[in-house]
Amino acid sequence: MRVPRAIVALSSLAWATSTQTALASLSDGQWSLGEGFSLHRKTGQLEITKGNSSIWSTVPGKPFISASAGNDSVVGSSGAFKITEVDQDTCQDQSITGIDEIEWDGTVTGKATRISGELLKCGNASAQYALTFWVSNDLSDRVAFYVDISSSATSSGPLKKLYFRFSSSANEDFYGLGGQGSFASLKNQSIPVFSREQGEGRGDEPITSIRNANGSFSGGDEYTTYTGIPSYISTDSKVVYLSEKSTGYANFDFTQPDEVTIRYDSLSVDGAFTRANNLFDAIEALTAYTGRMPALPEWVDNGAILGIQGGQDKVNGIVEQGLSDDINCPIAGVWLQDWCGTHPQAGPYMNISRLWWNWENDEVLYPTWNEFVQNLRDQHNVRTLSYVNVFLANVSTKTTGYRRSLYDEASAAHYFVQNTTVNDTAVVSSGPGIEAGIIDLTNPGLRSWFEDVLRDQVWDANISGFMSDFGEYTPVTTDTKLYDTVSDAFFYHNAYPSQWAEFQRGVIEGLNLTSEALLFHRSAAMSSNRNMNLFWVGDQNVDWALNDGIKSVVTIMVHMGFSGYAQQHSDVGGYTTILTYNNLNITRSPELLGRWGELAAVSSSVFRSHEGNIPQVNAQFYSNSSTYSYYAYNARLFVSLAKYRRNMLKTESEPKGWPLLRPPVLYHPNDLRARNISYQSFYLGEHLYVAPVLDPQTFEVDVYFPGDANRTYESVWTGVVYKGGEDATVPAPYGKPPVFLVNGVRTPELEPFLDFVKKENGTKLSVD
């Protein structure tokens, strides 16, 4: 039953009551939503409060819902997408015609409160809207919302997008929205939510301009990311998110001092708001909805995961060398992405090695794959990880042979995303010479066939996981066809990463491998975290740069942590190696490899290296005894922190979603300097503060120590004690990334680390 409670109208951006009857029924102007939440109508403003805390409010005198016509323009190429927002006939005004209580399932009161009215001056048109609020039974600490706008034709075409605006304050800072790599606070930015190749450079020059020249956009910009997630947490401990079904293109606009506007590419959207006591509780509240990352297998604590390519003999040799007394590298596993074979792809100066996306072992590189995997395990307690992605490539030209062409089978069965223009597989390119299809996860037939493939020829070797690559490539054009055509391809695009993670998780659950398997993804979306036990921050350039080099790794982990991804890591050494035009090569130095290993050891839940995409021009950990010794030292440092990390994972990450790497703002939300730190320093849990070295030839770092003067930070290397509020220049030779014990607390879990520091204080490292 509908119970009309009030009628008001908002015209010309001001509030006015339309009728006498409306006036009478508006006397209290308050609607209870349950659990202490209530909606209030004040002059020119609606507000939701709980007790004396404001949860949500409209911006006085401004429309809170709007809409526009116009198709956003999206151009895609090899996973890079350029989006141009197009708004026509944006509605200029809004009226409120009623605030009612209506029946609503699953809420604490059995009801919801609905604000309805009209969007006005949308060119020649107007449209009905409803904004509904309720408190659900299963998550009663927050207010859920649903915005719905009726379709309406303007002279530019139908209304297509909605805007949802609410108030903020000039001193509210924002974090989250997925893998943001360029900013500390997102205040003053307008952040698109769309998963895609992050680009090579992302604003670092000159590579970004080179890559974006002549109509290409493979350089990306400061906003391109593999993982866009429509959720944020603010320094007011406010949590705002869209539901996991809301996979349409979204944009969160924080450019106005006193408002936030969510632009969403559909006429309806739902989500929730809440306000927690502090930022930790806010992460717990967010992850109560999204779910939390499943437990990380214990074996990852044992040492490094060596990224190697080149075949069985090479791998065995490098493992044996690492385990020798000389090198003394703790090795938890090897990660062999070329298990399926490689082929050269033409690039400037030299060919780049690419993988054959056909999930079986290559008989030249890994002729006795299953035995080889088992031997590493039996002889050295070393696990093997391989590589799988969302594509299957045409292997008809594979010169080292194949037993089964998955591409041919999937093409025949229409298991790929289809192209209606050519009435065939939508061929996805990833540079020249690769012809592949993207598997259609909306097709139950594909799922069951691919699960068999994974069981019979991937997991059948006694592997312990793989890089679960890609997820951000699904085309968005109108000639893209999915098996399940409920939504268009543009709307579906952001759902793919979650379906990919959920599918892979289902396979390992079916095989009873959840406590052994490590699957790492770079592409994720709202709620993918509940289906992946490790996030990897994607492909960075092998350099020191801000937007796409080593520094961006920390920034991405910060925002992913605020998005509910507690367990993260990066490719130690980076990935993207560039041999390109005049006077520009980006290749990995031994120093970058060493410092990146230090960073991983003191920030990440897994230590795994990558050779990069042109291994032969990069320093590798196995290049010589200096590089291997530095790498082994970093791996020992990582292992010394294992007890400390594991305790945090069990007591904080798994039950509450708290990340391991914690930016200073998490503990010091009122400290304006802390709010602006993206990569310069962070906490690893509560007891360690870290200021990593992320620049070349740098042997001291300037560190800001947040907090009151009674807070102490004791350098584990020198014993010098710094105080909260202080700035200091701290020594940072190779192997000694500045790490500080906070407030003198030495928990038992920290003992192995403090022992390492004492024992290895004299270890000499070099980057020759």
Ligand SMILES: *[C@@H]1O[C@H](CO)[C@@H](O)[C@H](O)[C@H]1NC(C)=O
């Ligand atoms: C808000 O209410 C809580 C208890 O309901 C009280 O402890 C707190 O002091 C109040 N804060 C303000 C600013 O009134």
Ligand SMILES: *[C@@H]1O[C@H](CO)[C@@H](O)[C@H](O)[C@H]1NC(C)=O
């Ligand atoms: C907008 O997209 C729709 C399909 O979603 C298409 O029918 C229409 O022609 C497009 N309008 C313009 C102006 O491109």
Ligand SMILES: *[C@@H]1O[C@H](CO)[C@@H](O)[C@H](O)[C@H]1NC(C)=O
């Ligand atoms: C607005 O104009 C378009 C075409 O010019 C027309 O189709 C539509 O019906 C008009 N809308 C209203 C509400 O008059």
Ligand SMILES: *[C@@H]1O[C@H](CO)[C@@H](O)[C@H](O)[C@H]1NC(C)=O
């Ligand atoms: C946002 O802009 C305001 C006004 O220019 C400035 O005071 C504030 O520091 C900026 N915040 C961030 C995080 O950029």
Ligand SMILES: *[C@@H]1O[C@H](CO)[C@@H](O)[C@H](O)[C@H]1NC(C)=O
């Ligand atoms: C862009 O085009 C110009 C003119 O054709 C050419 O000289 C230049 O090399 C191109 N740049 C890149 C990065 O391809």
Ligand SMILES: *[C@@H]1O[C@H](CO)[C@@H](O)[C@H](O)[C@H]1NC(C)=O
């Ligand atoms: C690069 O690979 C192509 C095959 O894709 C081959 O024809 C060519 O000789 C290779 N070039 C170099 C420099 O190895």
Ligand SMILES: *[C@@H]1O[C@H](CO)[C@@H](O)[C@H](O)[C@H]1NC(C)=O
């Ligand atoms: C599309 O291809 C299928 C075979 O894969 C064929 O049966 C069907 O007739 C084709 N449709 C059109 C419109 O050509």
Ligand SMILES: *[C@@H]1O[C@H](CO)[C@@H](O)[C@H](O)[C@H]1NC(C)=O
């Ligand atoms: C379908 O094929 C046409 C012609 O090759 C191409 O222009 C279009 O981009 C393709 N679309 C998809 C979704 O692959």
Ligand SMILES: *[C@@H]1O[C@H](CO)[C@@H](O)[C@H](O)[C@H]1NC(C)=O
């Ligand atoms: C599943 O694996 C665990 C070890 O990880 C084992 O203890 C358990 O017995 C297995 N369950 C089944 C049904 O095989």
Ligand SMILES: *[C@@H]1O[C@H](CO)[C@@H](O)[C@H](O)[C@H]1NC(C)=O
């Ligand atoms: C870039 O690397 C290529 C291949 O190693 C080399 O030939 C070229 O001289 C390098 N260019 C610069 C500017 O270092």
Ligand SMILES: *[C@@H]1O[C@H](CO)[C@@H](O)[C@H](O)[C@H]1NC(C)=O
């Ligand atoms: C440090 O001082 C602040 C006040 O400046 C106080 O609130 C806090 O409890 C003190 N902390 C410790 C550990 O003494």
Ligand SMILES: *[C@@H]1O[C@H](CO)[C@@H](O)[C@H](O)[C@H]1NC(C)=O
């Ligand atoms: C490490 O050695 C330096 C001198 O070489 C000494 O000052 C420092 O106290 C030592 N640190 C630890 C933790 O033993």
